[in-house]
Amino acid sequence: MNKLMTTAEAVAKLRDGMTIGFGGWGPRRKPMAIVREILRSDVKDLTVVSYGGPEVGMLCAAGKVKKLVFGFATMDAIPLEPWFRKVRQAGEIEVMELDEGMFQWGLRAAGMRLPFLPTRCGLATDVMKHNDLRTIQSPYDDGEELLAMPALNLDMAFVHVNKADKLGNTLITGSDPYFDHLVARAAERCIVSAEEVVDKLELDAATARFNTFERYLVQGVVHAPKGAHPTMCAPDYGWDLAHMKRYAASATQEDGWTIYLDEFVNGGEDAYQAANGGADAISQLPVPTF
C-alpha cells in the first residue's frame, strides 16, 4: 500500500463543480501547496467549504469559486481577507454563511452519515433567513424548537499535516488539531499534504496521540514541505506576515492578481519557496504568540 502522489496528481482528481473542503483555521495549517496547484489548474465552479484563510481569498481571486460555505474568512494579523472581501462585495460568489459551531456540526453530520444534527446555534439570527435553514421540534416532552443543521458533504477534502507515512497515517503535532478530523470524515475522498513523509510511522505511545484521524479516510499523501506557507504550521514554522501583506496588496494593485501569480505561483513550488527566501528562511518564521 503506497498512497504517495504529487500535488499535480492530487489536483487532477478534481472535477468542475465539485464541493471541496479545506482543513486548518484562518491563517493556520492550510494546504497551500495544493491550493497553488489548484490555482495553476483549469478546474472551476468549485463549492469551497472552509474555516477560511488565504486559500479562500486566492481561490476567489482566481475565479474558481462558485459558492463559499464559511463561518469566516480572515488572516488574523490582517483581519479582513482582501480578495474574499473584494469578490464578496462585488456579489460574484454565492455564500452559505454559517456560525463556526454550525459549520463543524454540518461536518460531523456528514461524517456520521446523518442528514442533519440539531443545534440552537443560528436560531433567531439572519443565518436562518439567508440559508433557508429549517427547524425541527424535539419529539420529547420539552418540545423545543431547534435548528436542523444539514450535513456538509464534501466530494474532496485537503488537509495539511506535520507528518505522514505512505500508508496514510498522519500526525498533527501543533497544539491544536482544529477540525481536520471532521473535514476528513465529511469527505468522499481526502488527500493530505505533509511537511514530512516516511515509509511507515513507528511511534512511541505519547507521539501516537498526535494522530487525529484514521488512515482509511486518506486516499492520497503528498509530500509538501513548507506546504502551508504563508499560513503557519506549528510547531514547524509561523505564518509569513510579509508575504500575507504582499498578497493583500494584490487586491488593490492594478492587475494585482496576475502579478501575484507570475511572481509566486506560476513557476511551481520550488520557485515559490525561492521567491520567499528559500525553505530555510521559511523554517525560521517564528510561531506567533497571542
Place this chain on the structure above:
Amino acid sequence: MTTNCEFTLAELMIVAASEAFRGDGEILASGLGIIPRLGASLAKMTHAPELMMTDSESLLVEEPIPVGPRGDYVPKYSGYMSFERVFECVWGGKRHAMIGPTQIDRFGQTNLSVVGDYDKPKVAMLGVRGLPGNSINHINSLFVPSHNTRAFVEGEVDMVSGVGYNPARWSKNMRQDLMEIRHIVTNLCVMDFGGPDHAIRVRSLHPGVTFEEVQANTGFELLKAPDMGETAHPTAEQLAIIAQLDPHNLRARQLKDNPPGIRGASNDQ
C-alpha cells in the same frame, strides 16, 4: 484649565470591562481584543480568581498571559482547551465572552458579517464567526471603542449575527432563557439591558460625559439606570496590575489619541 489625570480612558474601560465578569463563577472568560482581554485578565487577578482563561490559542493558564511580545515571560499551563473543546464549553453555557461587533441595535442584536445589502454588501467583514452560537448559549458583553450612530444603529443591525432580545426573532418553543447580554462598555459609558423588556440603560457615564452626549451618539432611545453615576476610576492597585499585564503599553494604542480618563484633563503618567 486642565487638571492632571492619573489614568487613561483605556485604563478606565479596562476596569469597566473587568466589572462585567464580576460574580461569574467558574467559567471560561474570553476577552477579544486588547481592552476586553485586559479586562478579563484584571478580573481574574482581582475579584474573580475562579475564572478560567486560555493563552488565546489552545492552552489554559491560571496566570493571565501579558499581552504582546513575551520576552522572558514563560506561560504556566494548567490544562488544554482546543478550539473543539471551546465549542463544547460554549454549548454547555460555561463561558462569558466580551466581543466588539461592528453594529449593535436596541435589542442587543449584533453584526459582524456585512454592512449594506446582503447579496452585494457595501462592506464585507469577517463573517458571522461564532456570534450566533455564542450569543444564544452563554453570557456575552460588548465592547465599542467608538460610540456613535454607526455602531449603535437605528432599527435592526444589517445582518443579525448574534441574537438579542427581539421578540419577533423568537418562537415560543425556542430556549431564549440561555442567553444573556451583560454589559456594553464604550468610550463614553457603560450600559446594560436592565430596562423594561431588556431595554438598554446607561449604568454609568465616564468622567465628563453627559447622558445627552451618549444619547446623541446612539441610534435608539436610551434609559437611565436609577442609580446612574460616574464610571469607577481605576485604583492604584488596578493600574499596577494593568501595567503588569500590558508591559508594552498596547492599551495606549487602542483608542484614538489615547485620551485621559477624565474628559478635559491631561494625561500625566
